[in-house]
Amino acid sequence: MASKLKLFWMLPVSFLLLSNCLHNGANAAPQVPCYFIFGDSLSDNGNNNNLKTLAKVNYLPYGIDFPEGPTGRFSNDRNMQDVIVEYLGFQNYMPPFARAQGRSILKGVNYASGSAGIRDESGKQLVCVCVYIYIYIFQKHSLLAQSVSIFLSFTLTKETSFLSNDYINNYFVPEFYNTSRQYTPEQYAAVLVEQYSHQIKVLYGHGARKFALYGIGLIGCTPYAISVYGTNGSPCVDKLNTNATLFNERLMPLVKELNTNLTDAKFTYLNPSPSPQDVLSFVTNSTCCEVGGGGGELCVRNSKPCSDRSRFVFWDAVHPTDAWNELLAESAYRTNSTSEAHPFNIQTLAKLK
Ligand SMILES: *[C@@H]1O[C@H](CO)[C@@H](O)[C@H](O)[C@H]1NC(C)=O
Ligand SMILES: *[C@@H]1O[C@H](CO)[C@@H](O)[C@H](O)[C@H]1NC(C)=O
Ligand SMILES: *[C@@H]1O[C@H](CO)[C@@H](O)[C@H](O)[C@H]1NC(C)=O
Numbered sequence: 572m573a574s575k576l577k578l579f580w581m582l583p584v585s586f587l588l589l590s591n592c593l594h595n596g597a598n599a600a601p602q603v604p605c606y607f608i609f610g611d612s613l614s615d616n617g618n619n620n621n622l623k624t625l626a627k628v629n630y631l632p633y634g635i636d637f638p639e640g641p642t643g644r645f646s647n648d649r650n651m652q653d654v655i656v657e658y659l660g661f662q663n664y665m666p667p668f669a670r671a672q673g674r675s676i677l678k679g680v681n682y683a684s685g686s687a688g689i690r691d692e693s694g695k696q697l698v699c700v701c702v703y704i705y706i707y708i709f710q711k712h713s714l715l716a717q718s719v720s721i722f723l724s725f726t727l728t729k730e731t732s733f734l735s736n737d738y739i740n741n742y743f744v745p746e747f748y749n750t751s752r753q754y755t756p757e758q759y760a761a762v763l764v765e766q767y768s769h770q771i772k773v774l775y776g777h778g779a780r781k782f783a784l785y786g787i788g789l790i791g792c793t794p795y796a797i798s799v800y801g802t803n804g805s806p807c808v809d810k811l812n813t814n815a816t817l818f819n820e821r822l823m824p825l826v827k828e829l830n831t832n833l834t835d836a837k838f839t840y841l842n843p844s845p846s847p848q849d850v851l852s853f854v855t856n857s858t859c860c861e862v863g864g865g866g867g868e869l870c871v872r873n874s875k876p877c878s879d880r881s882r883f884v885f886w887d888a889v890h891p892t893d894a895w896n897e898l899l900a901e902s903a904y905r906t907n908s909t910s911e912a913h914p915f916n917i918q919t920l921a922k923l924k
């Protein structure tokens with residue numbers, strides 16, 4: 572029971588961004604003119620497919636429930652940002668930047684890349700389109716888009732994720748990275764928030780005006796973390812969760828400061844959680860697919876997944892199922908809980924002038 576409750580905090584790590592690009596008169600209008608997504612595998616929808624990397628999933632059983640089949644989404648069907656795009660009233664999901672072209676980019680692009688992090692080097696051992704690279708690409712696109720306002724949101728969920736990757740694919744991998752020797756956990760959280768703040772300001776400088784920044788979820792509760800680090804009797808890997816919390820505790824005041832300093836922009840902090848009742852009806856202690864692909868955390872190619880996918884939190888050993896993503900997205904969009912969305916939920920953020 573205790574372990575199930577803790578899982579509320581297990582969120583995908585991703586980073587998304589909405590922008591006020593060109594209005595496109597026709598059709599039922601979405602609630603925002605456009606939406607840009609930055610993040611990691613929790614939000615990636617195919618950007619890694621043609622990279623030589625372990626962090627890609629354009630094979631079955633990924634996408635088994637998605638109309639187009641395996642697209643590179645780290646889920647059986649939609650990821651959390653797909654669901655938010657639906658809630659915002661868009662008719663199509665945002666195209667992955669690897670394939671986006673022409674006028675379609677004016678409505679939004681998904682720059683998320685599996686294993687990306689805030690720090691340039693995070694995930695390098697896996698190979699990703701790391702953050703500075705895609706911000707750079709975004710900038711080029713924004714010249715085209717002449718964007719006026721952007722809503723950028725950053726979700727953190729697991730280990731192979733944006734902020735999560737700065738921990739799971741960096742700080743906690745001393746064989747590859749020396750950050751844990753250079754920084755105490757407190758210093759590392761401060762350094763990450765500082766770098767994040769800089770990146771957010773770069774996007775602001777390019778016209779982004781509405782930002783949704785997601786805290787890191789309980790990365791220590793994923794089946795992958797538990798199998799790699801062990802829990803020493805706890806339900807989750809406590810050192811991962813407590814380090815992630817150090818980051819979140821600095822992100823919240825950053826959001827406040829940005830709202831104070833950049834008065835023509837709006838920022839919100841999100842850490843959505845399904846309700847306890849919802850959680851009780853989910854299987855939290857095993858994965859739906861047979862894992863062993865990628866670095867050990869992904870589904871085995873062409874393996875047969877569980878049939879009751881709507882009851883599992885974890886699709887593979889780090890990424891949630893479509894059913895769980897839907898609950899996370901619903902919370903981020905509608906919740907009135909200030910611990911999950913502060914000061915605005917996405918619905919409110921989208922409406923603000
Ligand atoms: C990290 O360690 C490598 C060698 O292991 C070294 O080349 C590099 O300079 C170190 N980085 C920093 C920032 O200290
Ligand atoms: C953060 O992780 C380190 C291991 O690298 C651990 O020693 C430390 O206790 C953790 N910090 C917190 C606040 O849990
Ligand atoms: C906000 O402005 C104050 C005062 O100029 C400055 O010290 C602080 O660093 C700024 N914060 C951010 C996140 O830019």
Ligand SMILES: *[C@@H]1O[C@H](CO)[C@@H](O)[C@H](O)[C@H]1NC(C)=O
Pocket residue numbers: 856857
């Ligand atoms: C998961 O939890 C359920 C209910 O608590 C239990 O029956 C089952 O054996 C557990 N499965 C694993 C793989 O630990």
Ligand SMILES: *[C@@H]1O[C@H](CO)[C@@H](O)[C@H](O)[C@H]1NC(C)=O
Pocket residue numbers: 905906907
């Ligand atoms: C949040 O508050 C608004 C306004 O009071 C209300 O209409 C809405 O139903 C609430 N949302 C939830 C999820 O309770």
